[in-house]
Amino acid sequence: MKIVVIGANAAGAKAAAKAKRMNPHAEITVVDRGSFISYGACGIPYYVSDMVKDEKELMSTPVGVVRDPAFFRKVKGVEVLTETEAVTIDRQNRKVSLLKVVSGESSCIEYDTLILATGSSPVIPPLEGRTLPGIITVKSIEDAILLKEQAVSGDRACVVGAGLIGLETVEALTQRGMQVTVVELCGSPDAHGVLDRVRYLH
Numbered sequence: 001m002k003i004v005v006i007g008a009n010a011a012g013a014k015a016a017a018k019a020k021r022m023n024p025h026a027e028i029t030v031v032d033r034g035s036f037i038s039y040g041a042c043g044i045p046y047y048v049s050d051m052v053k054d055e056k057e058l059m060s061t062p063v064g065v066v067r068d069p070a071f072f073r074k075v076k077g078v079e080v081l082t083e084t085e086a087v088t089i090d091r092q093n094r095k096v097s098l099l100k101v102v103s104g105e106s107s108c109i110e111y112d113t114l115i116l117a118t119g120s121s122p123v124i125p126p127l128e129g130r131t132l133p134g135i136i137t138v139k140s141i142e143d144a145i146l147l148k149e150q151a152v153s154g155d156r157a158c159v160v161g162a163g164l165i166g167l168e169t170v171e172a173l174t175q176r177g178m179q180v181t182v183v184e185l186c187g188s189p190d191a192h193g194v195l196d197r198v199r200y201l202h
């Protein structure tokens with residue numbers, strides 16, 4: 001039995017591991033277009049604030065083992081292909097076409113069961129200038145690396161959106177000594193009391 005999972009973060013990695021436990025003889029392949037897999041996105045603000053120094057810590061088990069493709073192969077018996085995008089699904093012939101993000105190489109993988117764990121994407125409002133440099137979403141480790149690089153070189157930030165992720169990002173940036181302005185469409189963004197702890201807030 002061949003099981004293919006698209007997406008190798010929280011949902012995809014868990015689904016693959018569970019499927020292997022339930023079907024020990026199944027051949028399970030997980031593909032993800034990103035470089036980082038099975039990470040705790042909730043740790044991103046701690047990485048941005050520098051409390052977590054290395055992005056690999058976000059992919060680590062409680063005993064410090066990094067959950068990379070080698071870990072999944074050895075410990076879970078699951079094959080993980082990173083930097084590999086699922087481009088089309090042929091449901092009639094049960095095939096997924098894949099594209100290697102870096103080399104542009106194409107291939108195909110067959111499945112008996114296909115699991116979609118492709119997650120979500122940040123909503124970027126249709127604002128003029130939204131593609132200018134220095135504008136970063138907070139979703140993935142790749143975003144967090146960019147944000148940390150910018151936080152090292154800059155001293156001011158504007159965070160658009162005062163939901164949980166926005167406010168945790170505000171806290172992380174202010175802990176780095178940045179001057180942060182929050183822009184929020186709705187009123188009363190301080191549901192979690194985070195703004196009280198922001199030192200340089202306008």
Ligand SMILES: Cc1cc2nc3c(=O)[nH]c(=O)nc-3n(C[C@H](O)[C@H](O)[C@H](O)COP(=O)(O)OP(=O)(O)OC[C@H]3O[C@@H](n4cnc5c(N)ncnc54)[C@H](O)[C@@H]3O)c2cc1C
Pocket residue numbers: 006007008009010011012031032033034040041042043044045084085086087117118119120121138139140165
């Ligand atoms: C800063 C931050 C803090 C958070 N804090 C918390 C918290 O404290 N508590 C909590 O419960 N949740 C928190 N969350 C939310 C939590 O991280 C998400 O709910 C979780 O990551 C969802 O996992 P997922 O696997 O469903 O989706 P995603 O994490 O979106 O993963 C989907 C994966 O699919 C891949 N993918 C998508 N399309 C394709 C394709 N065509 N081909 C190949 N790969 C593809 C993507 O590259 C991605 O790796 C936080 C999120 C963020 C960003």
